[in-house]
Amino acid sequence: MSTTRSELERIKAESRYLRGTLVASLADPVTGAISEADNKLLKFHGSYQQDDRDLREERRLQKLEPAYAFMIRARLPAGVVTPAQWLAFDAIARDFADGTLRITTRQTFQWHGVIKRDLKATIAAIHASLADTIAACGDVNRTVVASANPLESAVHAQVHAWATRLSEHLLPKTRAYHEIWLDEAPVDAARGDGDARAMTRVAGPDDVEPLYGATYLPRKFKIGIAVPPTNDVDVFAQDLGFIAIVEDGVLAGFDVAIGGGMGATHGDPSTYPRLGDVIGFVPSGRVLEVAEHVIGVQRDWGNRRERKHARLKYTIDHRGLDAFVAELERRLGFTLEPARGFRFDHNGDRFGWIEGADGRSHLTLRIESGRLADREGRAWLTGLRAIAHALAGADPSETAAFRLTCNQNLVVANVPAARRAAIDALVAQYGLDDGRRGSAIRRHAIACVALPTCGLAMAEAERYLPDLLAKIEHRLDAHGLADAPILLRVSGCPNGCSRPYLGEIALVGRAPGRYDLRVGADFAGRRLNRVFRENIAEREILDALDALFARYAAGRAREERFGDFLLRTGVLAPPTRIAAGVSA
């Protein structure tokens, strides 16, 4: 491990609060790319430079630079999108991007294929729709996710409010974003805007970024809020997880989990997925405080030499959980109450219509891999545009909205009963899936983006899923397991963007056509799976699964989940640790 601070730390330090030379890079007419350093900084602004990997070799031979384009990620706390925003996002997808909208596993939207010349206009258009992309990526707190499960409408509304407050509160304060993308008059980079200090309790020495400081965090930081019994946000995969504690129908506060994360590197045991530890309970009123101080400790303790070990999960393991909590409570000035306890029964989405407490209805649609496009027989992008128009017109109270889920699905929420029929008609007309189509395993499958846009992909994921599912379904059928709800997750590399380490079955890419086959997680995001076969190709994958399906079909107990079965029957050794403090 190197002993000097990582290259990225230098870039951040010299960036004048994320300005770098972005403006010059964007103006450079000779290339569709931006400079290496600006690349890193751009992430803090919510965009990644990528290139179409399908064309890389071809263009190299053509003596052309790679087909550079930018991925833009919106910051949508709790994944809420108004009908008006939807229409704006949809237009942006068609005007500037590759004609698709991509629901991510952190319930926000990504646009792919935006070329450099259009980048500024696109971000400005997103801003005009009253959303932004600030800190959607980068070494800061990312979009705060919250349970999209609409059962508990009242509580959900509160939870959504908290997600938004957290997200807003933890935003970087530099004006770089507004200057570069929105033509705001430059401020003296060293000064920043005045009320920055006021907005934070843990003001450090830095005037511009009281919370983050000039070098921001050592690594990305993620917060999620779950509303039991649904763990659709995979709260134990978050750096900081809040689990809503509802007592007598009222939101009392949150049990707090810290140190979750999925990312790992093949063949490097010093990197690993880790589930968050529940460290106590915090009343609603002190949520912001706790979040700020957890971030503060990570800011000061996190590893700035080796990015591979910079996530909170490693800070905790390297310093010890107790030491971390002690430091946290020292800074908070109070000790956390004991966790209240909670129960999760699944981490998926419930499809179809659900009646909300307030008589309004919510329709959850299945969106395979979160990709909204107009494809043969399923004009989903067009269909949802139609639905957005319908809602926009229908609902003066403006509560009707879309909610993106962390399982890459979509909820059409708060639909007045009177509109249900109209929505159903559109769903049918445009071949949208209200969850009644396809097998159980298909409904629960998640795949990350991977090729061709993801620069880190080692194997296909999103593009491979439909094909893979068909083949797996075929095997399941053969064993009479067609409607067994098994949790399948596919990632193109060990970074684990589809949270594959929490899949009952997971494929983690190693090379084109080759994956690690992992099995044995539970159905609620509480137990990590383990490698079952390393670096194998499709045929071996299917054969291995076929054998496991056979045993499952023959030996499963009533209601017994696939992952649990594998453990009970000793196909896998019992796990080393389950997310602490979870009362099952």
Place this chain on the structure above:
Amino acid sequence: MPIAPLPEAMSAEALRLLDALDAAALWWLSGYAAALARSRATRAPSAPARDAAARERLTVVYGSQTGNAQRLAERLARDAEADGLGVRVVRASAYPTRELAVERLLVVVISTHGDGDPPDDARAFVDFLCGKRAPQLPALRYAVLALGDSSYPQFCATGRRVDARLAELGATRLIDTGEADVDVEAVAAPWLARALGCAREALEPAPARSATVTPLRAPPAAGEWTREQPFAAALLANQRIVARDSARDIRHLELSLAGSGLAYEPGDALGVWAVNPPALVAAVLEASGLDGDTPVCHAGRSLDLRDWLARERELTRLARPFVAAHATRARSDDLDRLLAPERRDTLGAFLAGRQPIDLLREYPAAWTAGDLVAALRPLAPRSYSIASSRKAVGDEVHLTVGVVAYEAFGSLHVGAASQFLAHADDDQRVPVYVEANERFRLPSDPTRDIIMIGPGTGIAPFRGFVQERREIGARGRNWLLFGNRRFRSEFLYQAEWQAALRDGCLHRLDLAWSREAPRGYVQDRVRERGRDLYAWLDDGAHLYVCGDATRMAKDVHAALLDVFVEHGGVDRERAEERLSQLVEEGRYARDVY
């Protein structure tokens, strides 16, 4: 015997020196002297010497873009010299126009370029001749050999102009102007013979000794590969260099000259002999109802009709003569009307994009194999600017080829050579030869800056220029202006230019994209960057323009005028002069097609 134009003493002196020199040294000296003469062109030699010289000497002036006229002019001079006639051969741009008044015997060999324009090296000469400052020439006897291509509406326009103007100035025409089509020799050879005959009658033989021929470079060494005797180059690479979403096909070709002894300089072009597309040959056979196996004897050679069509005749370029020949057979009033002399423009419009096959299909007519071969124009080689420097690529030669392909008259039409090259594969051999282009050379002084304007395939020679300047470590700055349709798909050699910018081998790169915002062409960049551009030129930079002749070269020239007017503070007329001055100084060179 003295060297004609020199006083006794001086000529003796010179002869003594010359005796001591071997052939190579003489060639060098001749070139050196020529350059010297050129730089002093404005200072005329003293009158008596001039008259004496002119009285017993043939002057051959040539204007040549791609070397044909030069070749012929030099041949005439050599033959005349061999016959012991006093003769000098001068490139039009090096000809001291003041001496015109005292010339007695003048042969002008000149081609036509652009859209009926003179070749660049003859612009000033033709302007002077046609201008008000041209003297009356009662004592002059002359003959003009015009080179051209009858597929252009302005066939041999420049030669015709020169001929008409000389007559107008009172000079006596010795023989009718020869109008050589692309099969140059057919007309040129007999014409030159007649011209030489006239010269003999006019001049009494001068001493064989007098080395008065001043070619600008040594003639081809024996055994060098030529237009008539091309080298079969092996194909090393044939790579499309526009992205898949580009509507056009533009290719980068690498050929091997290994073992040929062929040498080239950046700025030269490569002559390529193509084979017509088999499909087109088949189509012509079908449309004419002729049998490809019919042996045809023509011009003393016997080949099967199929081979004549595939290798010896133009099937992709249509010219007036064939239309005429076809008209007589097709008995079509439309065609006859088209051919009426006063209908030049409509004929031009009719020819545009048409190929013989279209004529055969639209106006069916009965052809015999022999007549068809005789009527079709002999296949001419195509030129391609060389896109490499030998210092960088050894004995390879690289080309940048825009592939001609377009839908017209209900079928796909393709260009003979570009298609031939585009489809060439590894085991293909391409018949090539080098067309030297002395007027498109890097500055001999490597510290000079250069400005290169080359949109589209016009980029080709500049790839060679930048390679060369890198290899010789030239300290002058390199500024490239490139344009095409789209940044993402048609930025030719993008990766190489980016690398050159990083390595400091390219100092400035300005781009223009015509099909995406902000739309623009290189001439727009020229105007926008006018201040810097003028400053560079003012500091002695050399300016090069390569690519499309019909529009780009004109538009860029116009833009340059604006630049001189705006930043040089001169009026248009003066600006024009400044530019032609640059041309004469060899600092504004064009390679346009």
